[in-house]
Amino acid sequence: MLEASFFKRDTRTVARELLGKYLYRRTPDGRLFRGIISETEAYHGPEDLACHCAKGKTPRTTVMFGPGGHIYVYLIYGMYEMLNFTTMDEGFPAAVLIRGLMHPEVWENGRFVPLDAKTDGPGKLTRAFEIDRSLNTRPLGDRTGLWVEDAGITPREVETTPRIGVDYAGEWKDKPWRYVIKKL
DNA sequence: TGCACGATCTCG
């Protein structure tokens, strides 16, 4: 299981290194899911106009000002929960948005079997893994029911692009802070 | 207290 120290680093480094890791989810009713993180975005610092933290410390963004390794989940467009992990040390607001998973699986009869659900979008993966705002502000870990583990995978090819859906962010919209596995 | 809008997805 990845410890908080993994997340208390530069957000772009964390976002890049999360690719190829397993995201594990244990639901309140006991079901276990996992999937390989395949797409992430970095939202780094109070200057980054694409980051919610650019608005300053508000009830919603407070968790991003806390230490790395915590969960930030928010509702967008009135119907989609977005999953983020906070990064950096206490006082520096930043987080990584988890935008996609590949090879989603569910634990059945003593083994992982393919999950029949799409997880190739930030709103889709939270729906498939039953991730919602009840997890907001909690630390990553097995007791929380959401954690990350090394999968022993090093992606062969990673693509870097500007972030999606942040055209309002002025010069910050062009920062190449989106990371995608092109070849696993 | 009201209002505009969003780190999206699905259907037509």
Add this chain to the structure above:
DNA sequence: GAGATCGTGCAT
């Protein structure tokens, strides 16, 4: 290409 749908932040 547009509608669904509601919390958040900022104006009133």
